[in-house]
Amino acid sequence: MNKSAVAGVVAQGRRALHRRADPARIMEGRERRFAAALLAPAFLALMATTTFPLLFLIWTSFYRMNLSMPFMDGFAGLDNYRELLADPRFWQSLGVSLVYTASTVVLQVVIGLALAVLVHGMRRGQGLFRMVAILPVVLSPAVVGMVWRSFMLAPDFGVVDYLAVTAGLGSHNWLGDPTLALVSVIVIHTWQWTPFAFMVLLASLAALPDDIYEAARIDRASAWQSFRRITLPLLRPAIVMVIIMRTMVALTAFAAIFTVTGGGPGTATEILNLYAYRKSFTELSIGYGSALAVALLVFTLVVSGVLFALRRAK
Amino acid sequence: MTAKRLRLGILIGVSGLFLLAWIFPILWSLLNAFKTEQDVLAYPPKLVFSPTLDAFRDVLFGATSILPNLASSFIISIGTTIVTMALAIPAAYALARLRIPGKRWAGFYVLATQMLPPVGIIIPYFLILRNIGWIDTYQGIILIYLSFSLPFAIWLLVSYFEDIPFEMEEAAFLDGASRLKTLRRIILPQVQGGVAVTVVFVFLNAWNEFLFAVVLSGNTVRPVTIAMFNFVSVEQTLWAKLAAVSALAMLPVIVLGVVAQKHIVKGLTVGAVKGGGRR
């Protein structure tokens, strides 16, 4: 082949190249189609079970909709929200939510962290703690609530009552007194979920390299100093993550409170989540219940926004 | 030396106390399941008693047997697990592995769906399922269980898929395997552990779910967690039977928890530790 012929072939090739889509596109397109085929079913299901109901929920929150009085149904505009802002029970449930969430999360993290540090330092018996810690976490909150309500907190024969009497504190109506009932549901939630914080933090502690502690010892840091200056900062991401995860769960806690107090006595343990449920499915006021659920969503978003901002802060 | 000993003693005492606090309520309710009604109600609480299987016999084979409810719980949990995994595995693989535009947004979307309070999902879905007659049906409850199991499963699986080196897949392509074959022959066998962990979690979450079950259950779909209320009423609570039902409801998840203990800790921490490190 002479030179000009070669040049001709090359030029032809170049032209062919220009006519065709660029190869990177072709390859990406193939990958995209494959990805789409894999993603589509799951994302359709996700949209159908989360995004669509969310939109529907917002829509119903603008309606008067009561299943016991369907003849009254109709568009209500912002009425539900206006009612909500003037509803003392809403504000109270918001307050209960705040108290419940803040106290359970703080207790879980503080106790969980303390125990994690304690157990991490143990040379033997860690396995026992891990094993026991699994138990509450895997249980149904409804069953946990039932167990506590029936066998721990029952006034006449419950173990807690017995211990209180033995300790000289006297018998109490643990679930009948508004303050004690709130304390009880907080204790139950803390009991069930502290092991979660404990396990996560213990695993994070175990993942920290040993040599930094050795270095700290050589730098003559005391145990407390190395906890404050080394352990805490290194665990911070895990701690913050635990706080965020536990906060989301506490805000939407339902089963344990439902089985233990049902929100009572009165509305003493009625967190916003439970109020939305009761309004919708006990009082059948779906429209107003939807507005309450939207309020809960907004509250959740605000709280998580604050938490995520805090995470980024330092 | 003595001060050190003392401190050690206190530490062991404190940690032992917490150990007891966690295990006692569970053990106590299990114990009560082996008591007679009188023994349950005894004051002070009885630690020593003559055990009986009466309560178990009654709740399993008596007039109000909870066997159908256990079956119902299993159908819901297994059904949810199968559907969830079938949808989540391909999606997680694509999110973890493929170069696609908007991947970050897709991941964020999966995460964001978990922010939605369940009560906000069940209100509209109650209306929808009522309209299409799916209240008290398995398809209805499994469908809505996807709202929490699917994002969780995708998220957990992605972290396992991400652990497999890219080169493994590329080697398979060069060996002539198609994408689907690579996924089946090379990738999936390597994430078996992750799939197992995810299955355990999805099963547990479905077994333990309560809010959706309360709203959607009826005579057909009636899991144990709902059925245990049969033994509690204003007039009379059947304590020993309630304890037996609780024990039966706890049994599968405790067995699962103990068997899959290591995996569960990993599953719990994947989100927290990894997520904390990277995102």
Next chain:
Amino acid sequence: MSARGQVQLDGIVKKHGAFAALKGIDFEIKPGEFFALLGPSGSGKSTTLRILAGLDAPTSGRILVDGEDVTGADARERDVAMVFQSYALYPHMTVFENIAFPLEMAKRPKAEIGPAVREAAAKVKIEHLLDRKPGQLSGGQQQRCALARAIVRKARLFLLDEPLSNLDAKLRLETRVELKKLQRSLGVTAVYVTHDQEEAMTLADRMAVFMEGEIRQIGRPADVFAQPNSIEVAAFIGSPPMNLIPARYQDGSVLIGGRRLPTMLQTHGERDVVVGVRPSAVRFEADGIPATVEVVENLGDAAILDMSLAGTALRARYDRFPLPREGDAMGVTVRPEDIHLFDPVSRRRL
């Protein structure tokens, strides 16, 4: 067979957004040739290999294998085999299953697979390990397993991405020799990516020196070593690297340390140059340019002397014993044919 495995890359450009990882790569590989892509990390050599394999697509340009345009073809359609730096063995399969996998994917009959696997395993001497899982193998055995998996299918192209870099030094030398023999006996075209110039020098028939997304020089290793065409290539090839000393050129000689060293270049005039001298080309003569020994790195059979020569550093290889001591004054000189001259501005060879 020998006609298989001809490769031509034609104007390959790869862009990641505004960043150009490859700025136009052209080369041709003859059938049966052992071709090395040599360069520092980030120079684009691995990207080029991945594009050749079909794992990445170029932004523009063409890839021809045996005259056939495979630019848009999937990796699995290209009939190429590859050994990865990490080996990428399938951990859940035995060695046998690993090696058999490409044959299975090619839908070869079962009866054919067993013998083929054993033959490939024998070639790399791991026939006794076929029942093991990769996790039970040493690094060297894993590397052999990866080689066997790559050769079993008798693909037309054999791509190797730093296959020796995870082995310890001794094993690396042994495997290097075997790799070359293997390639020769198979007669297959091999494209070999490495950052180790010694590997490229010893293994390759020809090599392409990559820098910053471009090929700086293509040629036989000995030619590239003897005639580096730029300062960068000169500095990269050879160990210890070439001394590069800014100096003044005047009518056929360079001025270093106040002395005139004659060069092979015979142009009149005066200009700034960079003088390149390999450490092994530095000669010691009592009446040479005076230099002071600062550090002696004893290699056993020779030493590298770090010297100071009229204010500039000079490294030299020294193999006479006893070795000089630190602080000693010595005279050095360089023969005209050992002096490389470069333009300090264009950085090209003069």
